[in-house]
Amino acid sequence: MIIPVILSGGSGTRLWPMSRAERPKQLLPLTGTETMLQLTARRTMARPGFASPIIVANTAHAEEIETQLDGIGITDASVVLEPAARNTAPAIALAALAADRSAQLLIMPSDHVIEDVDAFMAAVTAAMPLCAQGWFITFGITPDAPETGYGYICRGEELTPGVNKVERFVEKPDIETARSYLASGTYSWNGGIFLFTAGAYLDALGRLEPAMLAAATEGMEKARRDGNRIYPDAKAFGASPSESVDYAVMEKAGRVAVVPVDMGWSDLGSWDALHAIAPRDAENNVHQGEVVAIDTSGCLIRTDGPLVAAVGIQDLIVIATGDAVLILPRGSSQDVKRAVEALKRDGHITLGRFTAAKAILED
């Protein structure tokens, strides 16, 4: 039995002004009519061998998450509501403690695109036998560009068909190193998708991060339950160290394997990434929402509020909401961060209507 564990803790500053503290990236319909969370939950929904998902999320999003899951017919998900953000390792510990020790946990970020779900499921199936033996599995994304924004995984010997031992995890490389990784053919991107049993994970935490395990365990023992919602004890869980699952466990656990998979993955980490994966018109435009564009090319124009009328512009990203408009050239969407920093510096976020942006910044 596999339990999908969907991590919904991110705030997604890089997709400002759409993403806000109260409605982060995973709760937005970025690629179509369904939200990233809904698309993530759909991947394993009603699939033989898969149980109902566990969602680990921010308390503030509980109702929205349940509404979105209801919207696609999922009514029996467990929703574990973190009293504080402690990064992914403690979040997964809460989910593991809510599951049987023998259950295989399929850890998935809630805001990634996977276009080829069959390829993903085939990779999961290939990983299950080793997982049952206590291995930690990571799904390694086949790179198609020398990205410097991701960690990489170097593949070692093949353990079972399609599954390799992890030779080593490497940090985000510089561009030259990234090019050599791409050329070598033996590196994958670390996409943050994992498979391991609850028992193996908790045992590893006990060895590697005992304070974290203790905090999560006490948090769950003293948890308040309300229907499908689980509210871990705030004081207990708040005492946990904050750490990612990569650093806390995957890079230190002994038996770690990687399943290389080419599945149309994107972490939608920027507006440029959305332009790259969204359906484009003949002029390479992506228009989402009420947009009237004349003689435009290469643009991403998206609005969930005002009408946007564009004439004669090229290669721009335009994102409009009810209270903010972002404009920058396509290819430079990492500069969103500079805009948000300037907002903070210039005091715009002290205005009432920008408290949302403020909350993101302080996340």
Added chain:
Amino acid sequence: MIIPVILSGGSGTRLWPMSRAERPKQLLPLTGTETMLQLTARRTMARPGFASPIIVANTAHAEEIETQLDGIGITDASVVLEPAARNTAPAIALAALAADRSAQLLIMPSDHVIEDVDAFMAAVTAAMPLCAQGWFITFGITPDAPETGYGYICRGEELTPGVNKVERFVEKPDIETARSYLASGTYSWNGGIFLFTAGAYLDALGRLEPAMLAAATEGMEKARRDGNRIYPDAKAFGASPSESVDYAVMEKAGRVAVVPVDMGWSDLGSWDALHAIAPRDAENNVHQGEVVAIDTSGCLIRTDGPLVAAVGIQDLIVIATGDAVLILPRGSSQDVKRAVEALKRDGHITLGRFTAAKAILED
């Protein structure tokens, strides 16, 4: 005694999305904190020899106009509220009928920029003696570019110091002709600013447009008055032909003079025009409203609603309101018309929130 007559009938489609039917260009603070109407009224306010103004306006704007005039301390303006739009010649007839025959009427559009008010007033003073003799005076803007969007006035002999006979009015020229006009030094732009006595105007109308004079006269005879407001009779005034003062009178009246004047004039007929006259920063940007711009140059970014954050863009016009955002390259702001036409064609203006745009289009 000069009575300023401020014509406030325009709708200003070219400044969409700021200008709307319910709040056209003249009622907006485009160049600073005061609206174009306020700046126009200020020019002659409390100036010796000038009476309180007569404003001729759309009934829908009565309250806003009075509020704006109150805001600069003008409480005794007469506001003539047209029951229907019939262009400038009948509008001026209403004002002339509200004045003494001997009064000199200084006709001013409500939405033009005049930076050098002293130069303007000197031109008016130069024109008064001929005006008192029954001449029709037009103020000819000294051209600084071969504009094809304006009518031109060819100057003839000098009648009195600084005042020339009008040789002829010419229609909007093509670019070659405009260049030759500019080179000749004997042409001015027709800026739609005039001086004539009420009596001379009404007499000319009686000869040239008797039906118009009859409609305006009956409209004023049957007018309803409410404080400083005058509501001409709708049925009577509605029977007037629709015509501009240029075609109906200025081009046909016998004794027409022009005062050439260089006074920092702009009709603010486009967003490019606003960029050209507004104070710019070292990078040639004009930012109005809540704008955060990083590494931008040559841009006009204006908002009266959402925050606009721009990073790394050049030579763009960005106009944001609460319900619409316009983006186009600087230098192409005549394309606003194409955008508005597309809105109409694609049905966006049938939405409730775009009824304002619809009203503009049907104006």
